[in-house]
Amino acid sequence: MARAFVLQPVYVRDPSGLRSERGALDEAVGLAAAISIEVVEAEIIRLAQRRPATLFGTGKVDEIKARLEAAGDIGLVIVNGTLTPVQHRNLEKAWNAKVLDRTALILEIFGERAQTREGVLQVALAHLTYQRSRLVRSWTHLERQRGGAGFLGGPGERQIEADRRVLAGKIDRLKAQLEEVRRTRTLQRAKRSKAPQPVVALVGYTNAGKSTLFNRLTGAEVMSADLLFATLDPTMRKVDLPSGTRVILSDTVGFISDLPTTLVAAFRATLEEVLEADVILHVRDVAHEETDAQRADVLSVLGELGVHDEDGRRVIEVWNKADLLPSADRDVLSSTARTRADDARGTLEDPIPVLASALTGEGLDTLFAEIERLLTAEHRTRSVALPPGEGAALSWLHERTDVVSAETTDDGGVVVTVRLGAKESGQFQERFGYAFATAEEAHRGRKRA
Template identity: 65%
Template sequence: MTPTAEQVSVIIIHPALKGAAGARLPEARLEEAAGLAAAINLCVVDTKVIAVNRPRPATLIGGGKVDEIRAQLDATEPRPGLVIVDGALTPVQHRNLETAWDVKVLDRTALILEIFGERAQTAEGRLQVELAHLDYQRSRLVRSWTHLERQRGGAGFLGGPGERQIESDRRELADKIVRLKKKLEDVKRTRALQRAKRKRAPHPVAALVGYTNAGKSTLFNRLTKSAVKAEDLLFATLDPTMRAIDLPSGLRLILSDTVGFISDLPTQLVAAFRATLEEVLEADVIIHVRDFAHQDTEAQRDDVISVLAALGIEQDDERPVIEALNKLDLLSDEDRESAETIAQASQTGAVGTMEAPVRVALSAQTGAGVDQLLDLVEETLTAAHETIDIAIPASDGAARAWLYSHAEVMDEQSGKTELVLMVRLSRKARGQFFKSFPGARETAPSDVADDA
C-alpha cells in the first residue's frame, strides 16, 4: 500500500512470545494492531508475526530479526517513518530499537494512547488521556511522536508538549501528574453528583459495554435514534454518551454508551478512565455487546470481563447482564441459526449474571433482534417490580401524571374525592413517589366504592 501525502507509512510486528497466556491467535492480534493503526490514518505497508522463544532484555526480539527489519526499512521507498511493536517494550528496548532502526517506534500502549489522544473530544476525555500519557512517559521521558504532532498542527493533547516534556525533569512531570489527578478528582466528584441526581430520579440505567468495534455505538444509535459517531474503526467512541429511551411498556430508561475495551488495555488508561467507566458500576443492567462474527469473539468476551473485574465488577456480581450477540448480518445462515439457538437456550436456563448471562442474537446494522433486546431489558428491570393500589386526591394531577410517567398503570378507578390506580413499579420508584406526594396512600380497590 502506498501512503498518501498526509499519511505516515508503518511496519507492524507482533512478537509471539512462547508460552504466552491467552486464547487469541497471533495473526488475529496482528490484524487488530493493523486496525489500531488505521484508526489514526496510518498507511500499513507490511505486517509480520515474529516468534520469540526467549525475550531479549535489550531488544525483545533476536538480533537477526532486528537486522532483517532494518534492511526492509532501508529497502522500502519511501522509507517507513514508524515501526509499531504490538506488545509491551521496556524503556531500554524502546530506545535500542529506535537506534537500531533509525525510526520512531511505538509499542502497543503508546499506540493506544495516540489513538485516545486524537479521539478525545471533551475536556474530561483530554484530561484522562493526558494523565495516562504522562504516567506512561514518567518511566521513559521520551518525546511524543513528532509526525503526529505535525499532523495535528499543534492542536490537541499530543500536538505540542513533546519538546517541553523531554526538557523537564521527573519532578516537573510528577507535579503535572498531581495537578491532573486533582482535576480528575473534581471530575469524579461532579460525575458522582450527577449519578446521585439520577438515583433520585426513578429511571433505571443500562450501560452498553463491549470490545472495541463490537457495534455498541451502532446499537446505541438504533435504540436512541441519535447520531453518535459509529464507524468501522477501533475506538470510534471515546467520550461517554447518555440518552433516554422508552421501553415497549413506556418505562423510561437511561442508556449509556461507553468506551470500547481491548486486550491488554494499558493499566494507565484503565486508571485514568475510571471516572468515565464508573458509569458502568452504577448501571442497573449491563448490556455486553459482542461481535459474534469475529473469529476471536470468545477471547474478546474474556478481555471485556477482565476489564470489568478491574473496575470492581466480578463474574459473581449479581447485577443483571444481557449479552447482545451482534452482527448477525455478517454470519452465514448456519452460524446465524447457531447464534439464535445459543441465545434462545440462555433465555430459559441462564441466571442473567456476568458468568451466565441471558443472550439475544441481533444485528444493530439491520435492526433484526433489537425489539427482543428491548423486551429482555424490560423483563430484567421489572422482574422485581410489584403491583399495588395507590389512592391519590382527585385534584392531584401532578401525582397522577407522575405515576403514568414512571410506572405501569394497569387500572384506574375514579371516586368523588380520590382516584385509585393499580400500578406496577419498582421498590425504588414506590419510595420516591410516596416521598414526593405525602397526600397519597397505599390502598385497596374497594376504597373507591366507599368513596363513590
C-alpha cells in the same frame, strides 16, 4: 500519512490462550489503521526469550534494520507488545525510526479521538503518566519536542531532571481537574438515581458495534465506523421502550485486550457509569473469529472496575453482526440464543443472549422485550390511598408506573393500584409522603381517613 512496520512478538513458552497469533497481529494492524498509518509490512516474530536490551535477538534487530533501510521511507515501527524504556531507546537507536509499543499506540488513538473536555483530560493524564516512566526514551537531553501529547512527533526539549518536575506538576494539575470532573459525575449520577428512568449501559470490545446499536436504538448520530475506537467519549440518551417505559441508554468507550493500566485508571470516572446501570448490554461481534477471546477481555476489564455478579445487576449479551454470518451459522446461533434465554440467570457469567444486527435491525424487538422484562421482573402490584387534591401525585404515578386501576372513594379521594419497583416506590414516598400497601389495606386506610 505515516508508513510503518508492525511486529507481533510471540513467546514460544507462553500459552496461547484464546487469542491466535494472527488475530493479535490483525488487531495491531487495525489499531494502526485507526489513525491512518499505512502498514507496509506486518510480521509475527517468535521469541524463545525476551532480550532485556532490545526484546528481539541481535539477528532479528539487524534484519529489520536492513529492511527499513531498503524501504527508504519507513519512519515508524509498531511493536504489538510492551517495551521497557531501555528497549524502546535501544530499538529506536538501532533502527533510526520512531518505535511505538501497544500502550503508546492506543494512547495515540485516544489522543486523536477525544472530543469532550473530560476525554481530553483523561487522555492527557494517561499520556503524561506513561511518559513519566520513560523519560529516558521520550525526552532526550536537550533535543526538541513537537507540540501536543502524542509520540509520533519527536523527542523532548529539556534536561531530564527539569522534565520530571514539569511532568509531576502537570500530572498533579490534571488529577485535580479530573477529580472535579469525578465530583460532577457523582452529582449527576445522584440526580439520575433519584430520577425515575432506569439506566441501561452498553459495553463491549472495541468495534463490536456499540455505537451503531446506540444509534439504532436512540435515533442519535454518534460516530460509528468500521474502525477500532471509532468513538471515545461517553454519550447518554433517553429511549422509550415499545411499552412506553423510558430508560437512559449510555454508550461507553470500547474495551480491548491488554488495555493499558494508565488508561483504565484515567477513564475510571467515565467507566464508572457502568457501575450505576440497572441493566448492562454486553455487545459482542459474533461474526469475529475471536469473539470468545474478546468476551473474556471485556469481563476482565469489568472485573477491574468492580462489576461483579453478586451486585444483582442484570446482563443481556447482544450477539451483534448477525448479518455477517452465513445463514446456517445464523440459524444455529438463533436457536441457541432462544434456548439459553429461557434458563439464563442474566448475570455476567450467565447472560441472556439475543442474536441481533444493529445494522439491519434484526433481533431488536427481542432485545427491547428482554430489557423491559428485566427492568420489570421485580415489579409488584401495590396500591396507595390519596386524599382529594393530590393531582400531582396521581399524575406522577401515571407518568412513571403502570397504573392498573384508580378507584374514586366516597370522600373524593382515590385508591390507585399500580405495578412498580422498589426504586419508584421509594421515590414516590420520599416526594409525596404516601406509602404503598396492598389494595385491601389502601381501601381500609381511605375509609378510616
